[in-house]
Amino acid sequence: MEFNKLEIENLLEQVTDPEIPVISIRDLGILRDVKVDNNQVEVDITPTYTGCPAMSVIKQDISQVLNDAGVENVAVNLVIKPAWTTDWMTEDGKRKLREYGIAPPDPSSKVVPCPRCGSEHTELVSLFGSTACKSLYKCLDCKEPFDHFKCH
């Protein structure tokens, strides 16, 4: 079976961040390039943070999804240049994060609105959260704690 680039990219929509399973690697902006040559597929991905432990799982998942679809030769390359930034996250990805309960990054805003009640009356609890890419906030109105995907 032969696939074109678009078909491969659509297949890769199934690959999500194992720690934030609502967002695909394309939405997250870590899928950098797909090259297709006959039945040989090369996928470039880039880490969010250098020590992100999800990268090896994501690498395996990419191979798995493509192998299952009938692509036999898959190479996944880890590239670090140019360095990932949250600017590469798609608008769709940000919406999905918010719906999941994680405040998405917004470099244009100083306030981090609560993803649950929408209040802008929130405060930082800790610079570091449950994963390298998040910090911890709490909402002063609905009182819920929430994760914020840091601007990076």
Added chain:
Amino acid sequence: MENQLFNYIIQHADNCLILSHRLSEWCGHGPVLEQDIAMTNISLDLLGQARMLYDYAAKVQGEGKTEDDLAYLRDAWDFKNVQLVEMPNGDFGQTIMRQFLFDTFNVTFYRELMEVSNDAELIAIADKSLKEAQYHLKWSSEWMLRLGQGTEESHTRLQNAANLLMPYANEVVIPSEADKVAAETGYGVDLNNVKAERDQLIKEVITECELDASLDGFSHTGGKTGTHTEHLGYVLAEMQFLQRAYPGLEW
């Protein structure tokens, strides 16, 4: 002839790995949950930086070794990290002081490396790592101020940490042979420039904390040529145990 590019990369890879290990020792022991998580997050970032550097060092070495070989199968005298990063965690104040002294260097080093290096791989690693290092510095600076301007007890403990660690602060900006060759050849930084910028960052915070601490005193050296404090052996014994006991073991 010694491979000075390899030595240059290894110096900083070892800094990142050993400090990462030290911070990981706090896992489950942090004073509050949020700071336990902060220290292990920083540990993870530094491990990531170490991995990129080891990976590149292994390529430069050209002996078919991997990042794991370099981390797990070298002995204390092969490690070229500065002595600061192997110093024990002590209390939270001591960990913060050590982190602050390292972060100020890490930020200014990566920034300078990005600007002046003629080595594409080193520039990419510095570019990737800088934002992380800046975030670490924000955290450690805030804690310096919080402890330094906090209670009498927190101030005393931070002062004790300064007394212990200031003699280890300058080794990282004193050029080794590898540093000199790196600056001359153009892939590395001029440490004098890094020192000027770094010292400024340190002095501002030290002043605000009203600590009695100077960068002009005696400085320990030796780490960059493989002479370490007695602490490094214990770090390696724990970190390398599995690979030494079961060579080649994989997950």
